[in-house]
Amino acid sequence: MSVYKAPRGTHDIFGELALALEKLDLISRIIFKKHNFKEVKTPIFEDVNLFTRSIGESTDIVEKEMYVFEDRKGRKLALRPEGTASLVRAYIEHNFNQTEPVGKFFYSGEMFRYERPQAGRYRQFSQMGAEYLGNPNPNADAEIILVASEILESLSIKDIKIHLNSLGCSGCRSEFRKKLVKYFSSISDLCQDCQRRLDKNPLRLLDCKIDAGKFQNIPTMQECLCPDCNNHFEQVQTLLNSVGCEYEINHKLVRGLDYYTRTVFEIRSSSVGSQDALCAGGRYDNLVEELGGVQVPSVGFALGCERVLMAAEKNSFFDNLNADDLVFVAIADEELFNHAFTFANKLLSNKDNLCSVLGVKDNIIVEGPFNNKSLKSQLKLADRLGAKKTIIFGKNEFDNGKIIVKDMSTQEQKEISYRS
Ligand code: ATP
Ligand code: MG
Numbered sequence: 001m002s003v004y005k006a007p008r009g010t011h012d013i014f015g016e017l018a019l020a021l022e023k024l025d026l027i028s029r030i031i032f033k034k035h036n037f038k039e040v041k042t043p044i045f046e047d048v049n050l051f052t053r054s055i056g057e058s059t060d061i062v063e064k065e066m067y068v069f070e071d072r073k074g075r076k077l078a079l080r081p082e083g084t085a086s087l088v089r090a091y092i093e094h095n096f097n098q099t100e101p102v103g104k105f106f107y108s109g110e111m112f113r114y115e116r117p118q119a120g121r122y123r124q125f126s127q128m129g130a131e132y133l134g135n136p137n138p139n140a141d142a143e144i145i146l147v148a149s150e151i152l153e154s155l156s157i158k159d160i161k162i163h164l165n166s167l168g169c170s171g172c173r174s175e176f177r178k179k180l181v182k183y184f185s186s187i188s189d190l191c192q193d194c195q196r197r198l199d200k201n202p203l204r205l206l207d208c209k210i211d212a213g214k215f216q217n218i219p220t221m222q223e224c225l226c227p228d229c230n231n232h233f234e235q236v237q238t239l240l241n242s243v244g245c246e247y248e249i250n251h252k253l254v255r256g257l258d259y260y261t262r263t264v265f266e267i268r269s270s271s272v273g274s275q276d277a278l279c280a281g282g283r284y285d286n287l288v289e290e291l292g293g294v295q296v297p298s299v300g301f302a303l304g305c306e307r308v309l310m311a312a313e314k315n316s317f318f319d320n321l322n323a324d325d326l327v328f329v330a331i332a333d334e335e336l337f338n339h340a341f342t343f344a345n346k347l348l349s350n351k352d353n354l355c356s357v358l359g360v361k362d363n364i365i366v367e368g369p370f371n372n373k374s375l376k377s378q379l380k381l382a383d384r385l386g387a388k389k390t391i392i393f394g395k396n397e398f399d400n401g402k403i404i405v406k407d408m409s410t411q412e413q414k415e416i417s418y419r420s
Helices: 015-034 048-055 060-065 084-093 138-154 170-185 192-200 202-207 227-242 305-312 334-348 351-358 375-384 395-399
Strands: 045-047 068-070 076-079 103-112 124-133 160-166 261-269 277-283 298-304 326-331 365-367 389-393 402-407 413-417
Touching: 015 103, 015 124, 015 138, 015 305, 045 048, 045 084, 048 060, 048 076, 048 084, 084 103, 084 124, 084 298, 124 138, 124 305, 138 160, 138 227, 138 261, 138 277, 138 298, 138 305, 160 227, 170 192, 170 202, 192 202, 227 261, 277 305, 298 305, 326 334, 326 375, 334 351, 334 365, 334 389, 334 395, 375 389, 389 395, 395 402
Parallel strands: 326 365, 326 389
Antiparallel strands: 045 076, 068 076, 103 124, 124 298, 160 261, 261 277, 277 298, 389 402, 402 413
16 A cells, blocks of 8 residues: 555546546647637746735635745745636736727636535545636626526536625625614624624625525615615626526625625536536726725626536436547567557658548557567457557568558558558
């Protein structure tokens, strides 16, 4: 048994899961690009203050989930717990507001949060996200929601529901806060977390799982929205309705990060158990300014890849992950190894149209040749690898300018001309 194990909450990704993640990445890239989002890769660690400042001091992530460390020069860094703060930092640092005519970006990569590991909740996990910076209008919110749901739909994840809410601007929010504090103060047996948050972050009480049953007729944010915020929220809904996108208004949706303003949303699946949020996002009109830039109203989302795959497992997404044909190159005589080796490399670059000569697709996987193995064990290996065709280099055939092509499903063999 191995002495070392992957750290708690992390996992090695291989086999089917690696292929599924690759497929998810490819599909979502096509969708991001179609909507004109450009990729930005940011570092995996950043100055810790970037996250405390943007995500908020009294959020779960900053209070207890960040991996913070000092480097050898005493710089305080954190492994990124999410992607938006880093992307906004890059946007400001590279003056994207001047160089990019439309501020649409996407990212994909690993995030780190010190959480209690369970199904769908890990300490290292992958997110893909899109951010639309510099567009204050409701069509940006609608496009972000539509891109997220397009990704999930193209994976045939059917049992999803879009939960939508508005958190208003700071004006609406301070009124809502007051109403909430008054309301919650009248409830005597709040859990410890809620009691602690009541002063600092009363909105978070709305998504408390322990106290949820005690709350009835809670004030809603919508009662507190100013005319501008209300209008914005209604227009987002009108746009979603106009393209037939179904959603549900959820007054309790507040999201766990402080930077959101106006629209917030989550896409949940009913088939993945209690960690049911596959994707979440919203508008953040003040974040760029708070991090030292100019005012750039923005909106974005992040999608949790592992959870999306948990939902996709229920349908055909995992079928045919190994769709590429494998061609195995075998030798019946050790003397022919070098010829077979050259052949395998020609096949890889489809020289002399070899793929069509062999009757396989031109994006194939090539394995072999191996020396020190009997032909029998080479053929066994080809079988285990699920090879579609095996090419056999035999002495007599090769001397006559031929090689053998064996179809592994029908076991039929034929000879074709080949000279190296
Ligand atoms: P949750 O309520 O599940 O803790 P969150 O509000 O913390 O989610 P976000 O920060 O909005 O999540 O992240 C966006 C998405 O990333 C989530 O909807 C989820 O799919 C995924 N995600 C978040 N935390 C984890 C984690 N620890 N492990 C795996 N996926 C995660
Ligand atoms: Mg969380």
